[in-house]
Amino acid sequence: MTEGASQALPCDPGSESRIDPYGFQIHHDLASYQEMRSEYVAVLARRSTRWSKLLQEKPQVEKNLTVKRFVRKGVPNEHRARIWMVASGAQEELERRPGYYHSLLALEHDSKLKETIQMDMHRTFPDNVLFGNRAEPSLQRALYNVLLAYGHHNKAVGYCQGMNFIAGYLIIITRDDQKSFWLMDALLSRILPDYYSPAMLGLKTDQGVLGQLVKAKAPAVGQLMAQFPGVWTLVASRWFICLYVDVLPIETVLRVWDCLFYEGSKVLFRVALTLVVRHQPEILRARSLPDVCACFKQITSGAFTLDCHTFMQKIFTEPGSLSMTTIDKMRDKCRQQILEEESGQS
Template sequence: MVAFSTLSPEDQATALHVRKVYAHLEQVGVPGDGFADGIERTREHRRLSTNPHTQQSIDLTEPELAVLRCADRYGFFKNPGSERLIPLNPRTFFPSTISKPNPEVNSITHQSSKEHEIEANRISKWTEMLEGDKRDEGSNIISYKLSDEWESQRERFSKRCYKGIPDRWRRAAWDLLIKDYGIRNQVGKWESVEALFEKFEEDAMLPSDQDVQIDLDVPRTINGHVFFHTRYGRGQRALFQVLHAFGMYCETCGYCQGMGPIAATLLNYFDAQMAYVCMVRLHDWYNLHTIFAPGFPGMVECFYVQERVIEYLLPDVHNTFTAQMISTSSYATKWYITLFANTVPFEAQLRLWDVLFLDGIDVLILASVAIVYALRGQLGPGNDFEMILSKLGGRFELGEGGAIGWIRSIRKLGRRKDLRSIMSSARVKWKGFVKDGSASKMVT
């Protein structure tokens, strides 16, 4: 935990005010939660009312219904905005042989009925695969496990994860995949869920000099989502609680902005306590400690591995990057530190996390390589520094079938023995560079 005493008296008072506001509003609530914008309180030091806000009617008002009509299936408001999107043609993902994407492919009619049919079929399959593992005092299932039949069909189970976990089962599946990853990889640090729940509650009562920065970041972490829309609403309070506690979990990492989008995504499926547990597991078991630690050593290692794969798979692109002095960090830092949040459409991000929780951090490297591969016709010889970064530095639009193509590409790349060998060899070499002090010279 970062010492609270490092703050000046004035900053201590501000940090205490921040915690007081969140704690108070957790008790009394916020009017119009999810519908109204809310008002700023921590930076304006508004006086806090001692009266609980009137309970909202079960019946929604017409303005509230209008807000919900503007939200998609994941709770994001349908706002076209002015952000420039970079299309990724699903036909150009590995192992495609198309050299340049065809922009006309993205204009495919949306087949919602077909999607519903596929989703219903997957729900049925996952219902058969999973069974209750633990129950609460009321006999409600709180965690799941693979059925005995499926324990012996791991390869088939992996394929189903890559095909996509249905939303209805995603919370249970993510919880199962994370636990299973810890068991399969024999992780050294294993705190029980109950112990982490207790730690979460204890840390919620402690001050932190990171609270002011967290409070500044909370309202801008996940823009345009109904759960996080209202200032100090339930979603923003939960996000603050998770980031406050997780920022105190590791003294080395503390808090950094990349943690916010990760926590916000988890809060779409878990309550604050379980979102915190998942963050801890990612930190301890999936080596996100090295991603978040000062200097981002784990991320730099991933950059080196990614560069070796691109050098082998796409030599023309690698040579162009080298000639144009384009470093991997200049475009991929955001990808790794947020686990692709706010980089690809939310549905695609969820699909990526399905397989990240299954197979670990190498998935991020393969996901990055898959994007570079899909854009290879726009990144190779003849493209200059600005042209290349304009393609890699924005938000991607995958279009119809794009998420499926991206995840399929990740799986196919990951199953190639030559690429697995290159990745393993690169990690061994990197450890040697770190040991002899030459690592900083080995990444572009």
């Protein structure tokens, strides 16, 4: 899979009523999904026209209020790879180090790294027709290459579970393993540092930050959750480590990622807070830890998250103001607390 590879699907999922445009089986109520898609296709057509006009006028894709507004309203699939690459700095890295990705694949590969990645291949989107053995070409080879190259590129991280789902989504959108590699690098090195390192300090920190934000934005839920030590690890670690892949519907995840690449990691908190604030009554009915876990699993599905356009509007209104400065201060405090606790235990 190379630069300029075809954007067409290896097979035509439109021929199967239970397969979505990204190759996944539709697990939602089919009638609800088709109704949402028919309305959303009209929205996408309007957005596509406006994006095409914007990119003709300003092909360099600057970061400004107009582009930010466009990104929040959704990037059409035909422009997604380009916008993600530019907004995240991945394009700049690719151009600065031409041939680097392919040089990593040419290295002698660590046998343990190969074995660990290979074990997760069949677990990555087993119901997606694009990754199946019968797909032509199958995206599984591109997925393996991206993860292998990244393992050599970032030896401190190597490979850990969760990365396969992120790389898989990137490949579905870009259809280009080299671009997917540099987008992975943007996510793991700059946007979400220390999420995937062995100590996972970044992930632990952000779970703590989410807990503090919930206390401030939804105090009753914060009070309930405080009864269960370590609860945020149970209910939100998968949200963050997989960047909502296999948690929210795919079209919603892609809309979240549009903003994640453009605006940074605060978007992850906006999504989490919106889910909590919106579903306070259901969460507050929980009487035990299993109740809480079941409720947090339930609130990520249904009509609210399936309607990606409305959902994305809500994440920028329902949680209220949320600046990167505030998050960074909270991160510093939570990180320090975690390090002190861990040093006290050793």
